[in-house]
Amino acid sequence: MTSARWVLVTAPNDRGSEPRDVLAPALERLRRRHPGIVFRTAVLGGSGPTVSAGLDAALAAGAREVVIVNGQTMPDRTMESWFKRVVAHWVRVHDSAPVPHIQVVSDLTGSDGFADLLDAALDSGVPARSTAAPIISPLWDEVPGFSRHVLVCRGPRCSVNGAPETAEALSSELDSRNINDDAVLVTQTGCMFPCSQAPVVAVYPDNIWYHRLSADRVARLVREHLVEGRSITEWIGARRD
Numbered sequence: 001m002t003s004a005r006w007v008l009v010t011a012p013n014d015r016g017s018e019p020r021d022v023l024a025p026a027l028e029r030l031r032r033r034h035p036g037i038v039f040r041t042a043v044l045g046g047s048g049p050t051v052s053a054g055l056d057a058a059l060a061a062g063a064r065e066v067v068i069v070n071g072q073t074m075p076d077r078t079m080e081s082w083f084k085r086v087v088a089h090w091v092r093v094h095d096s097a098p099v100p101h102i103q104v105v106s107d108l109t110g111s112d113g114f115a116d117l118l119d120a121a122l123d124s125g126v127p128a129r130s131t132a133a134p135i136i137s138p139l140w141d142e143v144p145g146f147s148r149h150v151l152v153c154r155g156p157r158c159s160v161n162g163a164p165e166t167a168e169a170l171s172s173e174l175d176s177r178n179i180n181d182d183a184v185l186v187t188q189t190g191c192m193f194p195c196s197q198a199p200v201v202a203v204y205p206d207n208i209w210y211h212r213l214s215a216d217r218v219a220r221l222v223r224e225h226l227v228e229g230r231s232i233t234e235w236i237g238a239r240r241d
């Protein structure tokens with residue numbers, strides 16, 4: 001959609017539900033109120049389109065202004081700082097293009113509307129019940145019988161450098177080979193430390209950490225390391241002794 005103004009509503013947590021689903025009802029209301037504005041969700045890490053992808057889409061659509069709003073009400077200073085860094089990185093790598101004017105909104109607790117939001121919530125509660133689903137299930141009684149555990153970093157820097165595409169490519173490649181949790185268990189993680197090597201993927205129990213594991217490297221990773229058991233030495237990142 002072509003619109004001069006875009007709003008990216010962010011969900012800084014890198015765990016839990018897809019923010020597009022969580023924020024969908026609120027964004028629908030906002031779209032009705034402001035039909036000329038494009039509203040999208042974005043994440044720093046975890047599932048869903050990244051902030052950089054949102055900015056790319058706004059740029060491609062010819063937006064002149066992008067407002068980035070933290071969709072969570074409780075402030076997280078670390079995440080706020082990361083959002084600012086990710087946006088600054090995006091601006092730096094687009095310094096030769098006419099980029100939209102970007103504004104980052106501070107956390108909502110400081111806004112005039114936050115008290116009104118809490119006030120309105122007081123009358124919208126539902127009774128707590130003891131009949132809700134239990135916190136355990138037979139499905140999760142046992143650790144899967146995997147032989148390798150692959151950790152895909154979805155921290156902020158890896159997410160800005162291709163980790164979403166890497167994670168998706170890995171999932172598709174394993175699916176296409178019918179390799180399931182009982183052979184290879186994949187876990188998306190928060191920052192694993194060596195951010196300069198992004199995107200980072202580690203394979204256990206081999207204790208092999210790959211750097212710059214972009215989506216186009218995934219097929220070889222699966223074939224050589226996860227299926228044939230041979231690590232790819234030229235892709236292993238630098239490591240302290």
Ligand code: FES
Nearest residue numbers: 153155158191195
């Ligand atoms: S964000 Fe991936 S290692 Fe830090």
